[in-house]
Amino acid sequence: xxxxxxxxxxxxxxxxxxxxxxxxxxxxxxxxxxxxxxxxxxxxxxxxxxxxxxxxxxxxxxxxxxxxxxxxxxxxxxxxxxxxxxxxxxxxxxxxxxxxxxxxxxxxxxxxxxxxxxxxxxxxxxxxxxxxxxxxxxxxxxxxxxxxxxxxxxxxxxxx
Numbered sequence: 001x002x003x004x005x006x007x008x009x010x011x012x013x014x015x016x017x018x019x020x021x022x023x024x025x026x027x028x029x030x031x032x033x034x035x036x037x038x039x040x041x042x043x044x045x046x047x048x049x050x051x052x053x054x055x056x057x058x059x060x061x062x063x064x065x066x067x068x069x070x071x072x073x074x075x076x077x078x079x080x081x082x083x084x085x086x087x088x089x090x091x092x093x094x095x096x097x098x099x100x101x102x103x104x105x106x107x108x109x110x111x112x113x114x115x116x117x118x119x120x121x122x123x124x125x126x127x128x129x130x131x132x133x134x135x136x137x138x139x140x141x142x143x144x145x146x147x148x149x150x151x152x153x154x155x156x157x158x159x160x
Contacts, residue, residue: 003057010053014154017046018137021127024083029076040076047071047085047125051141054152066091071123085125089143092118104147121148 020043029040036044048071055068073087092109093102103109109117121144129135141152 006053006056010050010057013046013049013053014137014139017043017050017127017139018129018135020046021083021129021137022135024076024078025081025129029078036073036076043076043083043127044071044073044085047127047141050139051089051123051143051152054141055143055150058150066093082126082128085123085127087123089121089123090118091121092116106146119148121145 020039023039024043027037027039029037031037051071052068069090071085071087071089073085075084075086077084077086103117103119107119109119111117122142123144124142126140128138130138138155139153141150143150143152
């Protein structure tokens, strides 16, 4: 997929993420049964899409050769006007049976009971809407550890 098209899709999904953040700030995150509300699920889907597209734009992350699963969320917390999402992503190689190792050399992959190998990456997101008439989305994502560590944000550190 061309970078221009991915950037255009990223802007579209950032708008969806902004709408999901606004909805989560104005409604409860959990139902009485303990499940996530529809607003929280929409937020998780939007975060997942933005992370996947951000990784596609990362030149050191060959997206054609990796599969990234949905975010396995551990917590969604609302702090003042900020939403914090923590969890993990699971990814693996799509190339099939390759002789050389595809995982980073600073860690070893986990193995399924069928012999498949995968990596678990910790993930943390901080999302908020700026104050003022135009409530612009501000986000900061922390993905992975070691050689797979990536940081994504949509504003410069001085603007945040």
